[in-house]
Amino acid sequence: MFKRLQRQSHQVGDTQILVSYDRLTSRFQISNGNTVVYSRSLLLLPFIRSSIVISNSTYSLKVISFVLWRAKLEQGGKVVISELLRPRRAKSIASIAYGAVMSVLRFFVG
Numbered sequence: 001m002f003k004r005l006q007r008q009s010h011q012v013g014d015t016q017i018l019v020s021y022d023r024l025t026s027r028f029q030i031s032n033g034n035t036v037v038y039s040r041s042l043l044l045l046p047f048i049r050s051s052i053v054i055s056n057s058t059y060s061l062k063v064i065s066f067v068l069w070r071a072k073l074e075q076g077g078k079v080v081i082s083e084l085l086r087p088r089r090a091k092s093i094a095s096i097a098y099g100a101v102m103s104v105l106r107f108f109v110g
Helices: 086-109
Strands: 005-012 015-022 027-032 035-041 047-054 057-064 070-075 078-081
Touching: 005 078, 005 086, 027 047, 035 047, 070 086
Parallel strands: none
Antiparallel strands: 005 015, 015 027, 027 035, 047 057, 057 070, 070 078
């Protein structure tokens, strides 16, 4: 079943954040309650590094959306959240595995 929005919530310090990705528009968004902390379209930007502020603390956001999805949040060089959207990463790994299996089968069968 196709889900347009992929969402996951995380606890950062004493703040609950919601990370979402719109698969139709490729918009990546981090919100803190009703406040949008970060929002950007990833359509033509496969590698993103940005600084964001969550509850008066500065964090470094790193997103790789090229082939293998990766989105993590760091503070001072330490990883705070290793994967912001686990369903998105699992989907990208499954797509790569499917493509690899089909390529191998095509090579051996025909």
